[in-house]
Amino acid sequence: MKFLDLQGNKFPALGFGTWQLEGDTCLGAVQKAIDIGYRHIDTAQIYGNETEVGSAIEKSGIARKELFVTTKLWTNNFEAGRVASSMEESLSKLRMDYVDLLLIHWPNPEVELSETLGAMAELVKKGKTKAIGVSNFPVSEMRKAVEECKANIACNQVEYHALLSQNAVLKYASDHNIIVTAYSPLARGKLVGHPVLTGIGAKYGKTAGQVALRWLIEQKDVAAIPKAASEKNARANFDIFDFELSKEDTAALNKLKGNMRVVNPSIAPEWDAA
Numbered sequence: 001m002k003f004l005d006l007q008g009n010k011f012p013a014l015g016f017g018t019w020q021l022e023g024d025t026c027l028g029a030v031q032k033a034i035d036i037g038y039r040h041i042d043t044a045q046i047y048g049n050e051t052e053v054g055s056a057i058e059k060s061g062i063a064r065k066e067l068f069v070t071t072k073l074w075t076n077n078f079e080a081g082r083v084a085s086s087m088e089e090s091l092s093k094l095r096m097d098y099v100d101l102l103l104i105h106w107p108n109p110e111v112e113l114s115e116t117l118g119a120m121a122e123l124v125k126k127g128k129t130k131a132i133g134v135s136n137f138p139v140s141e142m143r144k145a146v147e148e149c150k151a152n153i154a155c156n157q158v159e160y161h162a163l164l165s166q167n168a169v170l171k172y173a174s175d176h177n178i179i180v181t182a183y184s185p186l187a188r189g190k191l192v193g194h195p196v197l198t199g200i201g202a203k204y205g206k207t208a209g210q211v212a213l214r215w216l217i218e219q220k221d222v223a224a225i226p227k228a229a230s231e232k233n234a235r236a237n238f239d240i241f242d243f244e245l246s247k248e249d250t251a252a253l254n255k256l257k258g259n260m261r262v263v264n265p266s267i268a269p270e271w272d273a274a
C-alpha cells in the first residue's frame with residue numbers, strides 16, 4: 001500500500017468506495033474488502049449505508065486506528081446546528097467515536113460556506129473528525145474555502161480518471177497542500193476494456209482497470225476509491241502494488257485525458273474547463 005500524508009494522518013492511497021452498496025450487500029462487500037487488505041473506506045450520509053459500514057468494521061476486528069474512514073455531510077445538513085447533530089448521527093451509525101475525514105459532499109449556495117466550514121472546524125477541535133475537506137469543488141469553490149473562509153482543507157474528492165482532465169483542480173490542490181481523491185476512478189466501469197489501457201496492461205500482465213487505478217495512485221497526492229460489489233473486482237483493484245508504469249505508458253495515458261464526466265447531477269456546480 002502507498003500512504004499519503006493527510007495533515008499528519010496516514011491516508012491509504014487506495015480506498016474502497018461504497019456508493020450504491022446497501023444492506024447485506026454493503027456489509028458483505030466491506031467485510032470482504034477489509035479481509036482483502038483495504039484500510040480506507042469511503043461512505044457518505046446520503047449513501048444510507050453508514051450502519052452497514054460500521055457493522056463491517058466492527059466485525060472485522062481490525063483496530064480502529066488501523067482504518068481510515070471518510071464520511072460526507074449531505075446538503076441538507078450544512079447549517080451549523082445540523083453539521084454537529086448529523087455528525088453525531090453518522091458516528092452513532094458508524095459505531096465509532098471519530099471519523100478520519102469529514103467532507104462537504106457538494107457545494108450548496110443556499111448555506112454560507114463559512115458557516116458549514118466553521119462548524120466542521122469545531123468538530124475537529126472536539127475530536128469528532130481528524131480532518132475536514134470538500135467534494136465536487138471546482139477551483140472557484142476551493143478558493144472560497146481556502147482564501148475567503150480560511151478553512152484548513154485537507155482533501156477535495158472529485159471525479160477523476162483517465163478520460164477526465166482535472167488539471168485546474170490538481171494544480172490548485174497541489175499549491176495548497178490539498179490531497180485529491182479520485183472518485184469514479186474506473187469511470188463507473190467505462191474504463192474496463194478500454195483499448196489503450198488494455199494494450200498497456202498486457203505489457204505488465206494487468207487489466208485495463210488495474211492500469212487506470214495504478215495511473216492515479218502514481219500521481220503525487222492523489223488517492224483513488226474504486227467501488228466493487230464483487231469480491232473478484234475488489235481483489236483485482238487491490239492488486240496494483242506490484243508494478244510501475246513506464247514513463248512512456250504514463251505519457252500515453254496522460255494524453256487520453258478529456259472531458260468525459262460520468263457523475264453530473266443537477267446540483268453540480270459549474271465545472272472547470274477541461
Ligand SMILES: NC(=O)c1ccc[n+]([C@@H]2O[C@H](COP(=O)([O-])OP(=O)(O)OC[C@H]3O[C@@H](n4cnc5c(N)ncnc54)[C@H](OP(=O)(O)O)[C@@H]3O)[C@@H](O)[C@H]2O)c1
Binds near residue numbers: 019234
Ligand atoms: N463525492 C462524490 O460525489 C462521489 C460521487 C461518485 C462516487 N463517489 C465515491 O467513489 C466511489 C467509486 O466511484 P463509483 O462507484 O462511481 O465508480 P467506479 O469505482 O469508477 O466504478 C464502479 C463500477 O465498476 C465496476 N468494477 C469495479 N472494479 C472492476 C473491475 N476490476 N473490473 C470490472 N468492473 C469493475 C463495479 O462493478 P461491481 O460493483 O459489480 O463489482 C461498478 O459497476 C463510490 O463508490 C463512492 O464511494 C463519490
